Every structure is written in C-alpha cells, then in structure tokens.
Amino acid sequence: MSADYALELHGVCKRYRGFCLDEVSFNLPRGYIGGLIGPNGSGKTTIIKLIMNLARREAGEIRVFGLDNRRDQVAVRSRIGFVYDVPGFWDDQTLALHRRALGAFYPRWSDATFDRLAGEFGLPLDRKFKTLSAGMKTKFALAMALSHEADLLIMDEPTAGLDPVFRRELLQRLSAILQDEGKSILFSTHITSDLERVADFITFVRNGRIAFSMPRHDLFDAWAIVKGDAAVLARLDPETVRGTRHRSTGAEALVSDAASARRALGPSAVIERPRLDEVMVLMEGEAAHAT
Amino acid sequence: MLRNAIRKDLLLNGKQFWGLIPWFAWAAYALGQERMGAMTAVSGALIGALMTVSICAREDKFHATAVLASLPVMRRTLVQARYLLAFVMGAAALVLVAGMAAVLPWSVQSAAQAFEPKTLLLGAAVAGVSVALLMPVAIRFGVLGVIGFFAVLQVAGIALLVLPGALGMKDVLKGLFRAAERGFVGWHAALGQPGPILETVAIVAIAIWMSFYVSVFLAERQDL
Numbered sequence: 311m312s313a314d315y316a317l318e319l320h321g322v323c324k325r326y327r328g329f330c331l332d333e334v335s336f337n338l339p340r341g342y343i344g345g346l347i348g349p350n351g352s353g354k355t356t357i358i359k360l361i362m363n364l365a366r367r368e369a370g371e372i373r374v375f376g377l378d379n380r381r382d383q384v385a386v387r388s389r390i391g392f393v394y395d396v397p398g399f400w401d402d403q404t405l406a407l408h409r410r411a412l413g414a415f416y417p418r419w420s421d422a423t424f425d426r427l428a429g430e431f432g433l434p435l436d437r438k439f440k441t442l443s444a445g446m447k448t449k450f451a452l453a454m455a456l457s458h459e460a461d462l463l464i465m466d467e468p469t470a471g472l473d474p475v476f477r478r479e480l481l482q483r484l485s486a487i488l489q490d491e492g493k494s495i496l497f498s499t500h501i502t503s504d505l506e507r508v509a510d511f512i513t514f515v516r517n518g519r520i521a522f523s524m525p526r527h528d529l530f531d532a533w534a535i536v537k538g539d540a541a542v543l544a545r546l547d548p549e550t551v552r553g554t555r556h557r558s559t560g561a562e563a564l565v566s567d568a569a570s571a572r573r574a575l576g577p578s579a580v581i582e583r584p585r586l587d588e589v590m591v592l593m594e595g596e597a598a599h600a601t
Numbered sequence: 602m603l604r605n606a607i608r609k610d611l612l613l614n615g616k617q618f619w620g621l622i623p624w625f626a627w628a629a630y631a632l633g634q635e636r637m638g639a640m641t642a643v644s645g646a647l648i649g650a651l652m653t654v655s656i657c658a659r660e661d662k663f664h665a666t667a668v669l670a671s672l673p674v675m676r677r678t679l680v681q682a683r684y685l686l687a688f689v690m691g692a693a694a695l696v697l698v699a700g701m702a703a704v705l706p707w708s709v710q711s712a713a714q715a716f717e718p719k720t721l722l723l724g725a726a727v728a729g730v731s732v733a734l735l736m737p738v739a740i741r742f743g744v745l746g747v748i749g750f751f752a753v754l755q756v757a758g759i760a761l762l763v764l765p766g767a768l769g770m771k772d773v774l775k776g777l778f779r780a781a782e783r784g785f786v787g788w789h790a791a792l793g794q795p796g797p798i799l800e801t802v803a804i805v806a807i808a809i810w811m812s813f814y815v816s817v818f819l820a821e822r823q824d825l
Contacts, residue, residue, distance in 0.1 A: 359825065366824060384673045387674075394671070400659070400663050415605050415609075415672045
C-alpha cells in the first residue's frame with residue numbers, strides 16, 4: 311500500500327441479505343479520474359459507502375492517501391468531497407444555513423469558494439433545500455463537496471439528475487480540477503459516455519465483483535469488438551473472449567487482445583474499437599449466459 | 602469538533618423550537634396554579650431535553666444521516682453532542698421557566714423554586730431517564746423508532762388498563778398503582794436527605810452513561 315495512490319481497495323467484502331460484495335480490489339493513483347460502472351445492483355454504491363465508511367466492511371483493507379479509512383476516518387474525510395446519489399439535507403432550511411452549519415467541520419472550508427460555485431450553478435442561497443429540483447439538489451451537493459479543497463472527490467451517480475448542458479459543464483469542471491496536481495476523482499455512473507469523456511481508469515463492477523479495472527486507453531487500445539459469423543468467432547483464442555452476443559444477422563465477441571484477434575482472423579472479420587456501453591452489454595450477456 | 606456538532610444541531614433545527622410555544626403557553630398558565638408546584642419546571646426540563654431526540658428523528662426524516670456521517674467527525678462525537686445538548690436544553694428550559702415565574706404577574710411560584718435541590722433532582726431524573734431510554738431508539742431507528750416506542754408504550758398502557766379487568770384482577774392493578782404512587786411520593790419526600798439524593802444521582806448517571814454507550818455502539822455499527 312502506497313501514498314502514491316489516492317485510493318486503494320484490497321480484498322474488500324461486504325454481505326447484505328441477497329447480495330455480496332466479494333474480494334473487491336482496485337487502485338486509483340493520485341491525480342486521475344476513476345469511473346465505476348456496472349448494472350443496477352452490481353455494488354457500485356456499496357463500494358462508495360465502504361470507502362466513506364458509511365457501511366462497515368467485513369474484510370479487506372481500504373486506504374485513502376495511504377491512511378486507513380476507518381482508523382483515520384476524520385483525517386480521511388476532511389480530504390474527501392462527497393456527493394451522495396440522493397443528496398439528503400435538511401429540507402426546511404436554506405442553503406446559506408447549510409453552508410454555515412456544515413462548512414465549519416472542514417479545516418479548509420472556504421465560504422468564498424462556495425458562494426462563487428453557488429453563483430455559477432445558479433443556486434439561490436436563500437431558498438430552502440426542499441424547494442430545489444433534483445438537479446439543483448445535486449448541484450448544491452457538488453458545491454458543498456468542492457468548497458473545502460478536497461484532494462479526492464467521490465461521487466455516486468453525480469450526473470444522473472442533471473441536464474445535458476450542465477452534465478457536460480460538470481465533466482469539464484472535473485477535468486479542470488485535475489489541473490491542480492494531486493487531486494483525484496472517483497465517480498460511479500450509468501452514463502458510459504461521461505466516462506469515455508473524462509475517466510482515466512475504468513472499473514467495471516458486476517454481481518459484487520470487479521470484472522476489470524484498468525486505464526481507459528488500455529481498454530480501448532487493447533480490447534476490441536469482433537463481428538462475424540459463428541465460424542469466424544470460433545477461431546478466436548477463448549482465453550481472450552470476454553463476452554459474446556449472437557444475433558440473426560451474425561455474432562459479436564468482446565476480446566481483450568485486439569492484436570491477437572487481428573492475427574487470427576485477418577480480413578475475414580470486422581474488428582472495431584469498443585465503446586464502453588458495448589463492453590458492458592457484451593460482458594453482461596456473458597454473465598447472463600454463464601448463470 | 603464537539604462544538605461544531607452542537608452548533609450544527611442548533612442551526613439546522615432552530616425551527617423546532619417554535620414547536621415549544623404551546624408548551625410555554627401551558628407553562629404560563631400552570632405557573633398561576635398553586636397545585637402544579639415544581640411540575641412546571643420539571644416538565645420544562647423534560648421537554649427541553651427531549652428536543653434533542655426530535656433532532657435525531659428530523660435527521661432521519663430528511664435522510665440527512667448519511668451526509669452527517671460523511672463529515673470529518675467521529676460518529677461518537679455526533680452522539681456525544683446530542684447528549685450534551687440534551688443537558689443544555691433541559692437546563693435552558695428550566696431557566697426559562699424560572700424567568701417566567703419571576704416576570705409573569707399571575708405566577709404563584711417564585712423563580713427560586715425552579716432551582717431548589719428537590720426540583721433540580723426531580724427534573725434531572727425525569728429528563729435524564731427519558732433521554733436515556735429514547736436516544737438510542739432515535740439514533741438507531743430514527744423517526745419510526747420514536748413513533749414505535751410511543752406506540753408500544755400506548756399499547757402497554759391500554760393493555761394494563763384493560764387486561765386486569767378482563768382477567769378479574771382489578772384489585773391487583775389498583776394495588777400496583779398505589780404501590781407505585783407511594784414509592785414515587787416517598788422517593789420525592791426523601792430527596793432532601795443525602796442518601797436518596799446520592800442514590801438518585803447515581804441511578805440517573807448510570808442510566809445516561811449506559812444509554813450513551815449503547816447509542817455510540819449502535820451509531821458506529823449502523824450501515825447508511
């Protein structure tokens with residue numbers, strides 16, 4: 311375990327009734343954006359809750375900037391900006407009052423930063439939290455998370471309730487945050503295009519396990535979608551096939567070694583660079599097939 | 602951090618205090634009644650202390666517990682703040698009642714009555730034990746837990762009134778009530794003596810101490 315990583319998870323387990331997060335391990339180096347993707351109920355939110363110590367892990371180790379997230383929870387949380395999937399604040403209180411009450415907990419809290427962000431996000435500070443739309447609530451949670459010079463931003467589905475214009479703006483802002491060296495971001499999302507736009511590392515969670523966790527460029531450079539008929543796909547090295555889908559018009563396979571697929575198939579098959587949604591669909595198809 | 606936690610509770614739940622207006626209206630009336638004695642001050646301490654239980658319930662109602670638990674503060678400190686605030690609020694309510702007793706022209710009670718050792722002990726016992734019972738429930742089960750707690754008390758009370766009659770044990774119930782009444786009156790009368798004072802202080806302190814540790818245990822193990 312090293313302080314060069316913003317986040318390190320090693321062998322993390324958590325069991326709920328009917329669900330088990332099993333031996334989850336992945337790292338996020340400092341200064342990078344990590345994206346968590348996976349179908350509903352795969353364990354993304356549970357992983358984030360475990361990192362934030364909102365849920366107790368049953369096994370494994372979680373370190374944030376080299377510090378244990380449980381033993382050093384106060385130091386760890388003071389360096390994290392957190393946006394929950396459904397932001398819950400005090401409905402009958404104004405945003406300004408929230409700033410006064412909650413900002414005081416952070417040693418590096420800045421009212422000026424919060425006010426500037428609230429202005430940029432169009433948040434009226436005299437409005438009560440309950441009067442905000444879902445998107446505005448997320449913007450408020452973001453403004454809170456970004457106002458204490460957090461070294462690591464952790465966001466659970468932050469773009470879900472946002473309109474496309476603000477979503478794009480947010481992603482640009484996240485990239486800009488990284489200009490400040492050493493800051494890191496981990497966020498979960500269903501919107502794979504968001505990850506393709508900004509994430510440096512992609513971690514795919516499936517049925518409580520990590521299906522893969524790797525740099526985005528490695529994924530897009532090394533992996534490929536192979537299209538052809540069943541006979542063509544049968545010539546692929548089975549070790550590299552990560553998922554398949556059969557249609558009336560042909561078949562598709564997701565392979566983790568594009569170069570070897572090209573060598574094996576030559577021009578007889580169409581080999582394309584994968585999109586993240588295709589990776590998810592094909593890997594999910596494989597999982598459904600396996601079960 | 603403890604100071605921030607208390608400040609946060611006061612800032613974000615300030616509106617709750619308006620809910621005490623009906624009680625203060627009743628207290629203004631009760632201060633003019635000779636028979637109420639120390640009950641106005643004691644009920645003030647109780648109501649003030651229980652405000653913190655309603656703060657826990659509000660947090661749960663607004664689904665704000667996760668936001669709180671993600672702040673850079675130990676859950677233990679947040680629980681500590683609640684118990685400390687209960688004490689402060691109970692004491693503040695007692696002072697307010699004393700102030701009202703001094704100011705209201707129709708008050709038959711003096712301000713000093715609220716600070717008599719017997720009144721203080723009774724207030725501390727009633728408020729302390731109530732908080733000790735309710736706080737772990739509010740922290741672990743939130744607003745539904747508090748409602749459930751009172752619902753169970755209601756059902757138990759109704760059962761206590763109805764069942765002995767149905768089972769032909771009315772005399773047993775009457776005997777129990779009289780024994781409880783005698784016990785309470787006897788305890789209250791003895792509060793001027795050092796032994797019962799020490800016993801009362803010890804019991805209330807132990808109840809709050811145990812309740813605090815149960816609350817911390819529950820809060821630290823709660824998955825949000």
